[in-house]
Amino acid sequence: MRQKRFLLVATQQILFLFYLILTTFFYFLAIRQGNEGVTFRFLGGGDDGMFYWEESQKIAAGQEAILTSIYPLIIGNIMRITGIESVYFIRIFNYFGFIILTFLGLYLIRLFYKLEQIKLGRDLNPIYTSKILMLLSFVCYVSLFMNISLSINRDIWIYSFYILSLILSIKVIFNKKNRFLFLILLFPSLWLLGEFRGYALASFIISIILYLLYKGFLKLRRPILTLTAFITVFGVYYTLFMDYSIPYLDMSLRGALNYRHSAITLYSGGSQMWINLDHPFFPVFFINYFHSFIGNLIGPLPWHLSGISTLFIFLFETIPMILILLFIWKKRNLLSKVQIYVLLHAFVWIGLIAVTNDNIGTATRLRAVGWILILIVFVSVYSKNRYFKKKII
Template identity: 55%
Template sequence: MRKSKLLYLTMQQILFLMYFLMSYFVYTIALKEGNEGVAIQFLGGKDDGFFYWEQVKNIVSGETAILTSIYPLIIGYVVKVTGIEDVYIIRLFNYMGFVGFVFISVWLIDLIFKLSSSQKAGDMTTERANSKTVLILSYMCYINLMMYATFSIYRDIWIMFFYAASVLLSVIVVFVPKEGYAALILLIPSLWMLGELRFYAAGSFLITVILYYLYKKIKQVKRPFLIIGIFLTLFIFYYTFLINYQIPYLKMSLGDALDYRNSALTNFSGGSQMFINLKQYFFGTFFVNYFHSYLGNSIGPLPWHINGFSTLFLFIIETGPMVLILRYLWIKRALLTAIHRYILLHAFVWFGMIGLSNDNVGTAARLRMIGWVLFLIVFATIYSKVQSDKEKTVRLAVTNDKKEIKSTEKE
């Protein structure tokens, strides 16, 4: 028990040190390149971090800034309040966001064990510590997570922070309603911040909660497939006749989202495009293409999307491992609790959102981190439980063998 907890704490500190050193390394190299410590220009172009830094300087000097989200405003005031007009203060700010994100992930594991297990708290200590160790190791090996947390001053780590926080708080609200009032009060500002950072992230969260409660209601209906058929018919009607209707909170229609996606196939086409056109007149073709896009955005690049070293590398380090993790969860699906399924639903809906709007493999690797992290949290808890059960079986077998030997000796 003590050994497992010590291993987890050690791995956690190594993880924090890795990300801190990587951020500092990139900062020093970017300074030497003349990029003010923002980022290393691998391909000669400037990334989002350069844009954010320009807006920060505008905010500090009192000039008009372009606020594509609340993030430039936040980091602008971080610089303004501290008086340190150096990118490194933003890097430290984002590093604290990463540390907070890791702690929230760990607390979510604790909550899963607390609400899902019938064992006593003391009996779960080793299993819980092993789950956290597996998750920390996953974060060490998740190259894209490291890149977007350290390579520049991206907003992604804060989006993940607030999404993970919202999931954690919503688990309390949904599964412990008697104790959920305080969590609900905290959930509201967390969702607001999530929406201000990436508006459709909050939309995805709300859609997931709605679908979860609809699923619970549909399960109680005697003819669930009839209800599903009705929803499918309504979507076909919406796609055919209301595709250009603007959704109030999102301030855009499905047609707008598909037009934006199609612009990536024409005006802004890149080398890692999937070239999947979702703007179809026939809804059947839309469904087929959307399923293709869903797979490409969730576990891509798919083999036929590989067109160079970068997509091949992404396929090896991300697609392969994630397919194995999904296969493992499918095989062990009997161990999934209601909380596991709720968390996984958030991931699946998130993939559905980015599957509608994104056609680029590289962008998908960045956007899907939210969903993949939720998968990793579920995987860590299931894997540790399976290993714990195996160890208990072995110990029980050894104990029984010893008893049989003693019984034989007495005879």
């Protein structure tokens, strides 16, 4: 027990040190590129880091700024309050966001075991094993540390607030104690999530609605009928109401598909999947959408390989995630209701990305929330499976 506890603490500290070294390393590389340490442009790619930095400087100086999210407002006010106008200071701020994300992930694992009421007695090894595996998966998840370390973007806070909101919603839905308190805490967390990225809030709300519908349909015990009904309803929406603008997002399905098509036109080449979703015939759309969903979930697929970068992602991310998903499917009988709920959030997140995104590089950045949730479920199921095997022996 002590060895596992020591190994957990040691792995955690190594992970934190690893990410601190990485963000510092890329900070100096970005300075050498002439980007003030804001963004290290890797393989010709760019992001919104420089935009956030410029707008946050305006806020720190008390000037008007363009606010596409709450992120530049937060870092701008932090600089104004502290008097420290430094890119590295903002990188450290985001680094603390990663520490928060890690602790939230560890807490979610413990919550799984607590709500499942698995009688471990004094044997906490399965929990420690799950946590250690999660930390190791964060070390091996290349796109995650690239997203966090290359620039001063807002992504880490989207990940953190999504998982925080997820934990609070689990407390509301699955825990009988203090539900009202956790519901009150959930609202500001969701508000911040939406202020960082409206799409993230939409994904969260859709996931909750689908889970409640899933619970209702589960009582019917007719999965094929349920799936057919869902596809039929979406087919009617696609055919008759695709021009209807969805409140809050202020975008229709056709608008989302036009956005996707414009991205293909403007940034053609590179790591595009070349999947056309703008088709008048719903069955063709559905087939192409399924292709896009799989591509955004585990891409690049073999036919998407176009260079060294996509080959690298295929070898070190696609293949491991395929094995992880196969393991979860094989051991699906070990999934608790809470873990199914978490996986639903992951797949809805990917499902929304699949509507608007056709680029593999963008997919590796956007799907991080879904992958983090899948990894947390995987390490828990893997450790639980080992625990039960040892009990049988």
